[in-house]
Amino acid sequence: MIKKILLFVLLMTATLVSAQDIIKTKNSSFTLHLLGHGTLYIDYQGTIIHIDPWTKVGNYESLPDADYILITHDHGDHLDAGAISPILKDNTVIIAPSVCKDGLTSFKDVQFLTNGDKNKTPWGNIDVVPAYNLVHMREPGKPWHPKGVGNGYVLTIDGTSVYIAGDTENIPEMKNLKNIEVAFLPMNLPYTMTPEMAADAAKTIQPKILYPYHFGNTDTSKLTELLKGSNIDVRIRDMK
Template sequence: MYTQIKALLICTFITTFSFGQMSESVDEITITPVEHASLILETKYKRIFVDPVGHEEIFNTHGTPDIVLLTDIHGDHMNAETLNALHLSKSIIIAPKAVAEALPENLQSKIQIVNNDEKVEVSGVKIEAIPMYNLREEAKSFHTKGRGNGYVLKLANKKIYISGDTEDIPEMRNLHNIDIAFVCMNLPYTMTIDSAADAVLDFKPGIVYPYHFRGKNGKSDVKKFSSMVTEENEDIDVRILNWYPEK
């Protein structure tokens, strides 16, 4: 009961619907899961698309983004066809060098390259690129260190962490004062729910959303992940959204 009351004091929890997708608001930030790694973050003044892939109708219903964040070169994070279908006339695309080089020439003028450990401010939003990579020997070729970015954003006075494709790396564990975290967990490409839970218990975000949890053999057990986290630290609010809507 204490935890539930504390959560209500910390943030306002509101759900709305967008093209069949359930959005929720944390104080001034509205979060819309689109699918897998794709999501939308919105405030009254800013709109950010993260790894837009497919579902152009959902993205375009939300309008023109101020910022598009791209994390990696893989097709579930970067899709030139989707980007070309979006309303990007006033948008800046933030991407690491490897991603920028993989995009077509017509998008190059919109790209600002930001690599691991670099910090920028774009449209009033502070952005830090966090490394994302695999640790297990058998998985190191999936995501090599330095190629892709996770991100930490400062939006509406909240620090938001987007993991991208990563394992429970030191750079994640060493994060501080994260209000909202989106943490991946799928095998063989990223990490197990055990590793994800252990990392989350280390850096202690206020709210954590498991996302990017469909792997080679189906979806990870995010309810078990939630139990693993909250049994150890009931102050971490694990929220499960619909990242895989029925088609």
């Protein structure tokens, strides 16, 4: 009951907490709740899909419980057990790469999936795709995000595909992504992409709608300028 009251209060003041965009699907629509940084959740007809929940950008005691939680990798701003616990139900499914095992030992119903895996759900499909660095390194020979370790996800919801890139650069595998309606691309240094890299990735993927996210102090207007005339709807939200 307390959580329902808190959720009602959150919904009544949602514009103060997060941006919300409605995306049309073949037969219906879903709502994107953009909490900040690399964190968001999707509400499709009452099915709640949380992406990289992080306590720094949301009060998870008052956010809707998760039917699915997708974790892209094990860095603390993406794998946060303190954000996961308050949104768990008995049947919540957690999907993560195996590098997250140590951080998820206290949770049941965890599916550890790797690049190339697929998961069919009642609302559509989850395809696991690569997310890694080619250029930016922690130190010589050691990328911030090594190949094969982290996950990106393509969610197909009632025929509409949403690409959650995770922490990645404009990698060659993006050429394999087809018919993406909505894309979330990271754009912060030194960990992911420059605006030029993100623009190159967007031109490769050709989404109808692009959200730069996880962008820190990067000037998002540079990306908008680089994609001028591309017919990509670049939507800037508070996703630092």
